[in-house]
Amino acid sequence: MQLEYFTLGVLTFLMTGATCEETEVFAEAGSQAVLPCTFSPLSRFIPSIIWTKANKGTVWRKGKSGLQFWGSSWSQKGTQRVRCPHSQFENGDFSLQINNVREExxxxxxxRAEHGDRVSEKVVTLRIIEVxxxxxxxxxxxxxxxSCNVTPWPHRASVQWTLNNIPFVPQTGTASRRETSKRVVKEKATARLTGNWTCVVGYKGKEGRAxxxxxxxxxxxxxxxxxxVYAAVGSAxxxxxxxxxxxxxxxxxxxxLKPGFLIKPAPGRLPASFSASSPSSPLPSDKSASLREVRFEDEGxxxxxxxxxxxxLTRQMQLVVAKIGSSITSKGSVTLTCHLTDTSEVTHYEWVHVAYDLNGNRSVGSLQKGKTLSINKVSEENRGDLACRFYGKDGMLGNVTHHIPLMSALSGQKSPGGSHNTAVVVGLGFLLLVLLLILAQMYKNHQRRKRIFQYPAMETIVHSVSNEREERERNHEKK
Structure with missing residues (x-):
């Protein structure tokens, strides 16, 4: 590299009236590189221009006649990778465009621009950067x-890495102060390495990235x-x-895994509702499992x-199970407590009341914050579902619901609707009792007649005696 600079410098110095400037250009492999070359127009005539590369000869040139020529290595099958926009020639801009740049x-x-006996030259170092x-x-x-590769590599250049636009910090013990080690990041492949890696190289006030x-x-x-993974008791x-x-x-x-084994956990018994396949995804790469009905002891x-x-390849995960415990005081108030098997990620709790109208529309109303909810005045309005939501630093982790079928029964209070239902029940009971008494009397009469019909001779004798008694009584009255 130093020999190339020396050769160009000597040639420039030997030219009569020659001036020379140096420029640094970075370009990512596969992109378009623009090598700047501008001169102040000295006349209305466009000078002859020639672009060369050290040790590679002519890249592109335009003679005084206006004809253009390309180097053999820059033209393939009639397609040129380099060009100079004609529209800028009159402004003294002869910048060279190289498409799809490569490492070489x-x-x-x-x-170099020739204006009669005056020669102006500019030197451009093109550095190709690639990750x-x-x-x-x-x-x-x-x-x-x-790895971050720059061709040619700039001595004492600064190198920085970003991952998903965030500065990347190597793990402890992998960083080194040597310049060559800054170009390479070598770590154990985990999800931490997934994303878009960008190498940023700074040199002489210029910056290149790939x-x-x-x-x-x-x-x-x-x-x-x-x-x-969070789940409520009884849920899937x-x-x-x-x-x-x-x-x-x-x-x-x-x-x-059995608890208590920190270094090498031992396998234990899987839950009864455990299924080693997930019905939600038939993909062969999906080996998820499911629990049909979670129990509190399934945590772990x-x-x-x-x-x-x-x-x-292995992956461990922890199932955290949530449930709601309830207790009723002698005064009829209810206390609900949200229990989780692991609260290390929980930052706060929220209680909400979930109700449904006759059309099935769902409404949610926030009640209070905290792990415990106390309901002092129990009424028909409290009937429905009370849900405990638990949150972490990134949002809601999960929730568990407690269903209250009829809170008024717990407090001994009667609502107007309950009194109306009681009156209806009492009326129906009284009517049923009357019907039963009537049926009993009818049955009794039937049985009595049945017993008499079993002895017809006796019935005839009784009837004759009765007639004779009535006849004697009438005769006695006539006398």
Whole structure:
């Protein structure tokens, strides 16, 4: 590189009346590079212009006749990668445009303008910057190497890395003060490395940048170990375990880890309602599991795993179960308490009343903040669902609902609707009692007649005696 600068400098110095300026240009590989070359017009005639590259000869030139020529390496199948816009010639702008720049395009270029016996020259150093990844899609757990390459490399240039437009900080122990180490980021592939990487190079007041996207193959959901999944008692829940779409794991296994084993957790018994497949997604890369009905004792850590190309990938997650405990005081007030098996991520609680009208429309009204809700005056208005919502720093984590069928029965109070229903019930009961008495009397009469009809001779004797008695009484009255 120093030899190239020296050669151009000597040639420029030997030219009569020659002037020379140097410029730095950065361009990302694959983009368009513009090498500036402007001169103040000395006459109405356009000078002859020649662009050359050190050790590569002519790139482009325009003679006094106006004809243009391209170097053999810059024209392929009739298509030229370099050009100078004619519209700017009269303004003294002879900047060179290079399309789809490559690594080999980096180097020192010279723009020389000849105005009769006066020669003006400008030197431009084109530096091609490119970000490369050791493996375009590294596998989770393997080491990934992300490099920033600049051709030619500027000595004592500053290098900074950003990931998704945020300055990247290497993990402890991976950073080095050597200049060469700043060009390369080498870390274990995790979800932390996924995103758009940008290398920013600063040199002599100029700045160049190049970017590359990095995707880590592995378990993409959940993206980190010990992710918490929240569920209410009695509800269904999905434990996510989704691999990259291009990966089909073999020998997938689900385990519930026993508590108390910090270094190497031992597998325990899975819940009774556990299903090792999720009905929501038939994709072969989705190995999520589900619990049909969560119990409070189902809380704890779960682990899913699958083999990819002989390497077993695992992910741990924690199921946090929520429930509402209730208690009734002697005065009829109700106290509801929101219980979670793990509250490490919970920042605050909120109680809301959920009600439905005759049309099925749902309405939600906030009651109060806090883990515990006390209802002193219980009425028909409190009937419905009371939900405890729990929040973290990034928003709501989950909720659990408590259903209240009829709060007025707990307090001994009677609403107008309840009094009306009671009167109807009493009236119906009285009517039923009268009907039963009538039926009983009818049955009694029927039985009595039935007993008499069993002895017809006796009935005849009784009837004759009765007639004779009546006849004697009439005769006695006539005397």
């Amino acid at each position: 395009d980096g180097g020192v270029y010279s723009c 490369s990844v050791s493996s375009s899609v590294p596998t989770w757990g393997s080491y990934a190497s992300i 970017s590359a996207a990095v995707t880590v193959n592995g378990i993409i959901e959940p993206s980190n170990d010990n992710t918490k 829940v999905t434990l996510p375990c989704v691999f990259s779409s291009s990966m089909i794991p073999s020998g997938s296994v689900w385990e519930k 850590k779960y682990r899913c795993s699958g083999a990819i190309s002989g390497q077993r």
